[in-house]
Amino acid sequence: MVAAGLLLFSVPAVSSAVDFGYGLGYRAEHSNNMALVSANPSTDWLNVAQAEFALQELDSPNVTGRLYSKLEYDNYVHHTFDNQTLFFLNSAGTWSISPQRLTWTAEDYYGQIPINPFAVNTPNNMQNVNVFSTGPNLFLRMDPLNTLELGARYGNYHADTGSTNSNRGSAFAGWFYQLSPITVLSLNYQGEHAGYTSSAVGSGYTRNDLFARMAMRRPYGALIMDLGNTWLQQTNVADISGIYARLLASQQLTEASTVSFTATSTLTDTADTILAAQGVGAVTSGTIVGTDIYRLKHADVAYTHRRTYGTDRIRIFSERLDYYTAPLDQELTGADADMGFQLTGTLLGSIYGRYVRTRYFANSGVNRDGQEGVRLAYETRPNLFLGLEGRLTRRQSTIPGSSYSEARVILSITYYRNSELINANSGAPALIERDRIERDLLFSR
Secondary structure, three states, X not given: OHHHHHHHHOHHHOOOEEEEEEEEEEEEEEEOOOOOOOOOOOOEEEEEEEEEEEEEEEOOOOEEEEEEEEEEEEEEOOOOOOOEEEEEEEEEEEEEEEOOOEEEEEEEEEEEEEOOOOOOOOHHHEEEEEEEEEEEEEEEEEEOOEEEEEEEEEEEEEEXXXXXXXXXXXXXXXXXXXXXXXEEEEEEEEEEEEXXXXXXXXXXXXXXXXXXXEEEEEOOEEEEEEEEEEEEEEOOEEEEEEEEEEEEEEEEOOOOEEEEEEEEEEEEOHHHHHHHHOOHHHOOOOOOOOOOOEEEEEEEEEEXXXXXXXXXXXXXXXXXXXXXXXXXXXXXXXXXXXXXXXXXXXXXXXXXEXXXXXXXXXXXXXXEEEEEEEEEEEEEEOXXXXXXXXXXXXXXXXXXXXXXXXXXXXXXXXXXXXXXHHHHHXXXXXXXXXXXXXXXXXXXX
């Protein structure tokens, strides 16, 4: 949908540069517990054929855009699951109709999320979800220090099994004051109405956010602080209100190391979370789509250190989800780490691990999930990579039948054209960058 829109946006800027890349690959995966069950595990081989494509608009005064898509076919040799075709899309584009005055933005994110967060993430517990949003932004510069921004969005949210699939309309306004060359203060309002397409769950909800923001960008770091309130009204259900607060900070400690910190407390649902994260794959919270208005409390700290022979990444996080529409309250705490190594000029390696403890309050269930693994990638010739990965995954659970352990070995061969662009767009954008600081800094005046 938005891919066509991005091409349309590019019409006024056909002379600008477009960077693109693609990948074609095959993986063979062997698992000693493909279904991730607690008893009678079954061994199976999984054959995966995959194609990736990424595009980014460069050096254009009128158009900015990025697109990442992946098509994957999964074949289970011993039929543990039915064969399946998966498609993923992260796309966003902005057309400056009148530079620094009027822009039009379109976003579309498509992928898979769990149906039931209490069950393991296997193919029979996944569903397709798509979030689309488009609309204009109008900037009115009152004087060199004050700017008024007005905007509107039409959106659509659809999940295969969701009862709260919806059409959405929203409008927002922000008054921005340039306090200093690096600091912008703003007062922001956003109103949103989600109209459910299924009459079985009511008409939807109306949400209003009012908050103040301070945004700073320094040569070696950035900071955003939000504080305000949210009011949410639902048909035939008690109104909800509460604080909206957020802190985002990033600081370069040395030439080789960076630390970032995030803390937030907000009312949200799956559709708004996907839009804020700019990608379905960035949503890690357990959610039953269709009953998912909840308060999200999240905090994490991440550290990155770049060495001459690799990069280390460490993140520690804590998250609490309090649901207003279903007995799904849960608390997650954990950490993940990845240590990369440039073993030779053509051989890359990494050691990684992840641990998450999830507590479900409705049934007093506790899951402890852990994963450790090793990856190797060898560039046999320019752009052609051979991969080998081994990993151990396990879950210790107080929920009957939910514990399991699995060992998996993955062999792969992939051809990339512009692998850096593919890898940069396949995940969620960096937290600070995806928060549209450039908009808050008003064109870097």
